[in-house]
Amino acid sequence: MTNALSRLLKSRDWLMADGATGTNLFNMGLSSGDAPEMWNEEHPDRIRKLYKYAVDAGSDIFLTNSFGGNASRLKLHGAEKRARELSRISAELGREVADASGRTVVVAGSVGPTGEIFAPMGPLTHSAAVEIFHEQAEGLKEGGADVLWLETISAAEEYKAAAEAFALADMPWCGTMSFDTAGRTMMGLTSAAMVAMVEKLPNPPLAYGANCGVGASDLLRTVLGFAAQGAERPIIAKGNAGIPKYHDGHIHYDGTPELMGEYAVLARDAGATIIGGCCGTMPEHLEAMHKALSTRPRGPRPTLEQITAVLGGFSSASDGTGDDEGPARRTTRRGRRS
Amino acid sequence: MSEDQDDIILSELDDDELVPQMFDDLYDGLREEIEEGVTILLGRGWTPYDVLTKALVGGMTIVGNDFRDGILFVPEVLLAANAMKGGMAILKPLLAETGAPRVGKMVIGTVKGDIHDIGKNLVGMMMEGAGFEVVDLGINNSVDAYLDALAAEDADILGMSALLTTTMPYMKVVIDTLIEKGLREDYIVLVGGAPLNEEFGKAIGADAYCRDAAVAVETAKTFVARKHNSGAQA
Numbered sequence: 001m002t003n004a005l006s007r008l009l010k011s012r013d014w015l016m017a018d019g020a021t022g023t024n025l026f027n028m029g030l031s032s033g034d035a036p037e038m039w040n041e042e043h044p045d046r047i048r049k050l051y052k053y054a055v056d057a058g059s060d061i062f063l064t065n066s067f068g069g070n071a072s073r074l075k076l077h078g079a080e081k082r083a084r085e086l087s088r089i090s091a092e093l094g095r096e097v098a099d100a101s102g103r104t105v106v107v108a109g110s111v112g113p114t115g116e117i118f119a120p121m122g123p124l125t126h127s128a129a130v131e132i133f134h135e136q137a138e139g140l141k142e143g144g145a146d147v148l149w150l151e152t153i154s155a156a157e158e159y160k161a162a163a164e165a166f167a168l169a170d171m172p173w174c175g176t177m178s179f180d181t182a183g184r185t186m187m188g189l190t191s192a193a194m195v196a197m198v199e200k201l202p203n204p205p206l207a208y209g210a211n212c213g214v215g216a217s218d219l220l221r222t223v224l225g226f227a228a229q230g231a232e233r234p235i236i237a238k239g240n241a242g243i244p245k246y247h248d249g250h251i252h253y254d255g256t257p258e259l260m261g262e263y264a265v266l267a268r269d270a271g272a273t274i275i276g277g278c279c280g281t282m283p284e285h286l287e288a289m290h291k292a293l294s295t296r297p298r299g300p301r302p303t304l305e306q307i308t309a310v311l312g313g314f315s316s317a318s319d320g321t322g323d324d325e326g327p328a329r330r331t332t333r334r335g336r337r338s
Numbered sequence: 339m340s341e342d343q344d345d346i347i348l349s350e351l352d353d354d355e356l357v358p359q360m361f362d363d364l365y366d367g368l369r370e371e372i373e374e375g376v377t378i379l380l381g382r383g384w385t386p387y388d389v390l391t392k393a394l395v396g397g398m399t400i401v402g403n404d405f406r407d408g409i410l411f412v413p414e415v416l417l418a419a420n421a422m423k424g425g426m427a428i429l430k431p432l433l434a435e436t437g438a439p440r441v442g443k444m445v446i447g448t449v450k451g452d453i454h455d456i457g458k459n460l461v462g463m464m465m466e467g468a469g470f471e472v473v474d475l476g477i478n479n480s481v482d483a484y485l486d487a488l489a490a491e492d493a494d495i496l497g498m499s500a501l502l503t504t505t506m507p508y509m510k511v512v513i514d515t516l517i518e519k520g521l522r523e524d525y526i527v528l529v530g531g532a533p534l535n536e537e538f539g540k541a542i543g544a545d546a547y548c549r550d551a552a553v554a555v556e557t558a559k560t561f562v563a564r565k566h567n568s569g570a571q572a
Contacts, residue, residue, distance in 0.1 A: 020503070022502065022503035022504040023503055025504070026503075026504070026507075030504065032449075032450070032451065032504060032505055032506070032507040032508040032511065033449060033450030033451030033452075033504075033505055033508045034451060034504075035451065036504060072453070073453050075453075076451065076453055076477065076478045077451075113454075115453035115454050115455070117416070117456060121413055121416045121417070121420075122416075154412075180532050181408065181411060181412075181532075182407075182408025183408070184408075184411065186411065186412050186456065186532070187411055187412050187413055188410075188411025188412065188413060188414075212533075240533075243533075243535055244503065244506065244533055244534070244535070244538055245537060245538060245541065246506075246507070246510070246538050246541035246542055247541060249507075249510075250507075251503060251506060251507060279503045279533065280503075316408050318408070320408075326408060326409070327407060327408070327409050328409070329365075329404065329409050329410060329414075330365060330400070330404065330409075332362035332363075332365055332366050333346060333359065333362050334346060334362060334363070334366060334368070
């Protein structure tokens with residue numbers, strides 16, 4: 001089965017994805033606490049503009065405005081019955097912008113986390129999660145998304161449930177997780193463990209990787225962790241443009257366009273094939289990243305020291321992989337019974 | 339789950355062995371064992387307050403430290419907190435009867451638009467584990483929901499959590515409303531959420547940003563102590 005993304009991956013050795021959704025929509029007037037997905041219907045012009053930012057900056061892939069477009073998240077806004085519809089519209093708008101670009105641009109249907117914890121620790125069952133993801137997947141497919149794009153996931157169970165849902169929708173997909181807690185996901189998954197999990201899926205993604213998290217340095221350490229596993233599957237790097245700061249009533253991420261250009265080149269050297277930004281990554285950052293990726297030569301895989309020298313320090317000493325697995329849990333008399 | 343290695347009989351341990359064993363059982367998230375341990379200590383004449391502070395809080399402090407240090411992660415902490423809750427359910431009514439010292443009361447919730455409540459739940463559980471009273475407003479809270487609860491509960495601390503770039507600024511809306519109404523000084527305002535940082539917390543006018551649940555407990559204790567001290571001087 002071929003699709004726009006698999007074709008691009010065959011003909012190119014790096015692709016650029018898009019930047020921030022939330023940060024850009026704020027600048028267009030989105031109020032804090034409101035659901036961005038409502039704008040698919042209320043302000044389609046602004047959503048087209050958001051997509052066009054990425055296309056004009058040279059992105060080969062952009063994500064639809066449907067991150068929170070699942071029934072579990074939309075429930076907050078009394079719109080849980082509109083998951084399929086709002087997701088479909090986000091993809092339709094994306095299709096328009098991509099088709100008008102005059103080149104191959106991949107419309108990637110964004111699927112974010114449900115926000116619930118899986119049983120037995122939390123209320124979410126596997127079958128309920130599959131149903132939630134499947135509904136959104138069908139909406140994105142109807143709207144013309146080329147691929148589905150799972151992002152910011154922290155639990156392996158949720159990643160697997162989404163994979164199953166995407167198989168039901170018969171759609172190719174990509175999926176990234178967020179490594180924001182001592183170099184692991186919130187649920188404790190390491191980069192190495194994610195690779196092992198991905199490679200065992202019956203319908204593995206076209207590409208996998210990391211998005212969001214703490215800062216660009218941490219994200220690149222995670223990419224090195226993926227690459228060290230030696231899997232052939234393309235790796236995605238979508239890091240934040242620095243860390244968020246608040247001034248004059250606006251959120252601003254402190255990473256400069258120049259720094260994000262450096263990040264993009266380092267990400268490619270570290271082994272990533274699909275490179276983009278996440279929170280705080282504005283059109284000017286994407287332009288700098290595109291320029292850096294287009295004009296700078298490839299280099300050797302960077303060391304951790306080279307990454308911190310350019311992008312700043314890591315948020316934790318270890319990320320739980322490699323020779324230094326970090327501190328171990330305490331030994332208890334009964335031991336762990338799970 | 340294997341029961342093979344479960345050959346420790348809690349009731350046969352003396353106090354000096356039982357308390358460390360309860361620390362271990364909290365660490366392993368064993369709810370039934372914690373409930374049993376609490377009942378045994380009460381039966382031996384311990385005050386409910388001592389059971390809380392010496393056995394449960396002590397154990398949760400270890401869990402909190404290892405969470406802070408990247409040794410334990412959310413699933414393990416949820417299990418530990420669940421075990422602690424089992425113990426708390428026994429102690430709570432007794433604590434109320436015996437008029438145990440009040441550490442402080444916290445109103446907590448995620449801000450409007452934010453469904454992501456895992457971190458908030460952890461903070462709530464760890465605060466309870468440290469002896470605070472916690473009023474959990476759940477997810478998606480408006481300014482009014484926070485303010486009404488703070489007044490109704492006579493709370494000391496407001497805890498707000500946001501995990502998304504799109505919801506973080508709402509914390510400032512709440513703090514600005516407190517300032518407008520002249521209520522800001524009445525409460526300790528703590529904020530948290532993965533994308534936040536200390537500078538962000540300061541910029542929106544919070545008393546502190548708390549990196550994780552363990553830090554939230556330490557920070558709350560420090561501020562409550564400070565508030566009591568300044569109250570004594572006034």
